[in-house]
Amino acid sequence: MTTPIIEFQHVNKFFGDFQALKDINFQLDQGKFYSLLGPSGSGKTTILRTIAGFNSVTSGTVLFQGKPLKNVPPNKRRVNTIFQNYALFPHLNVFDNVAFGLSIRHVPKDEIQTRVMDALKMVHLQELASRDINELSGGQQQRVAIARAIINEPELLLLDEPLSALDKKLRQDMQYELRELQQRLGITFVFVTHDQEEALAMSDEIFVMDEGAILQNGTPVDIYDEPINHFVADFIGESNIVKGTMVKDYEVEFVGKRFECADAGMRPNEPVEVVLRPEDLDVTTPDKGKLIVQVDSQLFRGDHFEVVAYDADHNEWLIHSTNPVKEDADIGLFFEPEDIHVMRFNEKEADFDARLEQYEGE
Amino acid sequence: MNTTAKRIYYIPYMLWILLFVIAPVALIVYQSFFNLDHQATIQNYVTYLTSSTYLRMTLNSFWYAFLITLFTVLISYPAALFLNQLKHKDFWLLLIILPTWINLLLKAYAFIGIFAQNGSVNQFLGFIGIGPKQILFTDFSFIFVATYIEIPFMILPIYNAIAEIDPALLTASRDLGATNWQTLIRVILPLTRKGITAGVQAVFIPSLSLFMLTRLIGGNRVITLGTAIEEHFLTTMNWGMGSTIGVVLIIMMFISMALTGEHKRKRKEIDTGATKE
Ligand SMILES: Nc1ncnc2c1ncn2[C@@H]1O[C@H](COP(=O)(O)OP(=O)(O)O)[C@@H](O)[C@H]1O
Ligand SMILES: [Mg+2]
Numbered sequence: 218m219t220t221p222i223i224e225f226q227h228v229n230k231f232f233g234d235f236q237a238l239k240d241i242n243f244q245l246d247q248g249k250f251y252s253l254l255g256p257s258g259s260g261k262t263t264i265l266r267t268i269a270g271f272n273s274v275t276s277g278t279v280l281f282q283g284k285p286l287k288n289v290p291p292n293k294r295r296v297n298t299i300f301q302n303y304a305l306f307p308h309l310n311v312f313d314n315v316a317f318g319l320s321i322r323h324v325p326k327d328e329i330q331t332r333v334m335d336a337l338k339m340v341h342l343q344e345l346a347s348r349d350i351n352e353l354s355g356g357q358q359q360r361v362a363i364a365r366a367i368i369n370e371p372e373l374l375l376l377d378e379p380l381s382a383l384d385k386k387l388r389q390d391m392q393y394e395l396r397e398l399q400q401r402l403g404i405t406f407v408f409v410t411h412d413q414e415e416a417l418a419m420s421d422e423i424f425v426m427d428e429g430a431i432l433q434n435g436t437p438v439d440i441y442d443e444p445i446n447h448f449v450a451d452f453i454g455e456s457n458i459v460k461g462t463m464v465k466d467y468e469v470e471f472v473g474k475r476f477e478c479a480d481a482g483m484r485p486n487e488p489v490e491v492v493l494r495p496e497d498l499d500v501t502t503p504d505k506g507k508l509i510v511q512v513d514s515q516l517f518r519g520d521h522f523e524v525v526a527y528d529a530d531h532n533e534w535l536i537h538s539t540n541p542v543k544e545d546a547d548i549g550l551f552f553e554p555e556d557i558h559v560m561r562f563n564e565k566e567a568d569f570d571a572r573l574e575q576y577e578g579e
Numbered sequence: 580m581n582t583t584a585k586r587i588y589y590i591p592y593m594l595w596i597l598l599f600v601i602a603p604v605a606l607i608v609y610q611s612f613f614n615l616d617h618q619a620t621i622q623n624y625v626t627y628l629t630s631s632t633y634l635r636m637t638l639n640s641f642w643y644a645f646l647i648t649l650f651t652v653l654i655s656y657p658a659a660l661f662l663n664q665l666k667h668k669d670f671w672l673l674l675i676i677l678p679t680w681i682n683l684l685l686k687a688y689a690f691i692g693i694f695a696q697n698g699s700v701n702q703f704l705g706f707i708g709i710g711p712k713q714i715l716f717t718d719f720s721f722i723f724v725a726t727y728i729e730i731p732f733m734i735l736p737i738y739n740a741i742a743e744i745d746p747a748l749l750t751a752s753r754d755l756g757a758t759n760w761q762t763l764i765r766v767i768l769p770l771t772r773k774g775i776t777a778g779v780q781a782v783f784i785p786s787l788s789l790f791m792l793t794r795l796i797g798g799n800r801v802i803t804l805g806t807a808i809e810e811h812f813l814t815t816m817n818w819g820m821g822s823t824i825g826v827v828l829i830i831m832m833f834i835s836m837a838l839t840g841e842h843k844r845k846r847k848e849i850d851t852g853a854t855k856e
Binding site: 269270271290291292293296297298300301302304305306307308317318321322365366369 | 745747748750751752753754755756757758761765766769770
């Protein structure tokens with residue numbers, strides 16, 4: 218195995234009495250696209266600033282290609298950042314902004330010229346080289362920030378919510394472009410976002426954060442299908458979460474009924490939470506359904522109908538249905554055992570992974 | 580809002596401009612065309628332009644104003660940078676502004692006490708065995724005191740310009756590989772240029788016509804245009820010549836404002852390379 222490009226070992230960070238990072242551990246491999254996903258204030262920017270060298274850690278170790286980063290000043294790190302509000306230099310034009318890193322290093326003039334133009338070409342801005350920064354649109358400024366960062370050929374590119382200021386259409390275009398850029402350059406990206414769709418669409422691996430801790434990490438599919446707890450399940454996408462009891466292995470009870478499921482490895486009769494994704498619920502007639510609910514309202518979402526319904530216990534159910542349903546009608550809901558995902562309370566990620574391994578191998 | 584109401588608001592402003600700006604300037608210009616015998620003449624201007632005394636005085640004024648401004652910038656810029664990094668920076672800034680609330684004459688007299696033959700500085704020099712020196716009435720003491728008095732007017736605009744810089748820009752500069760020094764030269768300095776020019780205008784132009792300090796601290800060794808004007812109006816009673824120098828000063832003020840004022844930054848034309856293909 219090659220050395221990870223960056224590694225956090227038991228990193229804690231305090232601002233006064235406030236703990237911004239709680240025992241952070243992770244390894245990032247060369248050439249992958251990582252996302253830090255979490256609500257505002259969860260410590261994402263603090264992690265980026267720690268990697269870039271603008272935060273010291275209170276305890277723990279940060280390694281860059283196996284070597285401690287502690288005494289390396291930010292300007293000596295082979296890391297560049299795309300800042301949340303781009304932080305472009307207002308006194309320099311597009312060309313000089315992009316050239317900043319090279320001219321700092323006294324790269325010869327003609328080499329700067331070609332490399333800047335290449336970088337601008339890569340972000341489709343070569344015609345705007347002599348523009349002032351305040352003459353650019355938000356999307357164009359975003360591209361200048363990208364060009365300015367990648368021209369230094371960093372080993373690691375940190376992106377702090379780079380798309381949050383763009384409108385939806387542009388944001389989606391940029392998601393594709395960033396992903397493509399990352400694959401073309403082959404450098405490691407650490408992408409910070411509070412938008413779960415963005416993280417799911419772009420990443421090789423996602424770290425879900427809350428209140429300074431990493432709750433879960435894994436591929437987008439892993440995290441979507443098998444969230445570790447209520448917070449992750451809720452944050453990563455729309456879901457139905459109800460309380461239940463794990464009667465025994467492969468059998469769970471919720472809303473007063475017992476269902477076959479695909480989870481195991483828990484104590485008998487352990488209280489749990491059960492997740493059912495809206496798209497995994499199929500609408501059928503009441504007699505064929507495993508659950509019977511009454512339709513409350515529905516919205517047409519283009520490729521599906523979003524139905525809100527209530528069961529006899531007044532639990533709310535969100536259903537994505539391909540066909541419209543009748544309002545106030547009783548409908549049946551059908552789902553497979555593997556559509557049920559059972560979550561234990563307060564389970565640590567390591568235990569969760571170990572448990573999954575145990576019975577998924579069978 | 581209707582136009583008559585608008586006009587009413589203009590009245591105080593117009594009156595002010597008329598009474599305290601246009602009228603005095605007009606009077607000075609008018610006076611400058613009369614000689615001691617109240618005859619209309621351009622003799623005053625001829626005298627000014629041909630007399631080596633007046634030309635030397637003009638150069639002197641420029642030279643001292645330049646030195647005062649230079650030292651003020653050299654002290655104020657690092658001070659403003661430092662102030663911006665302090666925790667209670669507003670409080671420390673207030674301490675620097677405080678002396679401007681005290682009358683200029685009082686401050687001048689205080690310095691006479693400090694620099695005099697038996698003043699505290701000379702007592703100290705005597706104590707360490709360098710012996711009392713002539714400090715008062717030298718170029719050094721004049722520039723020192725003038726710089727001291729002007730520093731707050733320089734620090735304030737520079738301080739504000741630095742405070743306005745988005746800290747993310749400094750982080751970005753470091754992130755892109757710049758040392759602290761390179762960040763200062765390439766980011767902070769250019770972004771505070773307006774603050775520096777504002778400070779230079781606030782210091783240089785008044786320094787051209789300093790006269791009280793030249794007498795009290797400079798001991799009349801330093802003769803500037805300000806001193807000459809005072810001399811003509813109060814001692815020789817040659818109002819015509821005094822006004823002529825006044826007109827010259829006004830013109831110099833406009834010139835220095837034009838020189839330090841905002842120029843539209845010429846856009847550097849860059850070979851975009853796109854045309855080559
Ligand atoms: N320099 C600082 N001083 C004090 N608290 C800070 C500082 N930087 C960040 N914090 C706090 O740390 C927490 C995490 O911040 P941040 O990493 O910026 O969150 P995110 O980027 O996930 O929104 C927040 O509660 C924030 O207020
Ligand atoms: Mg943030």
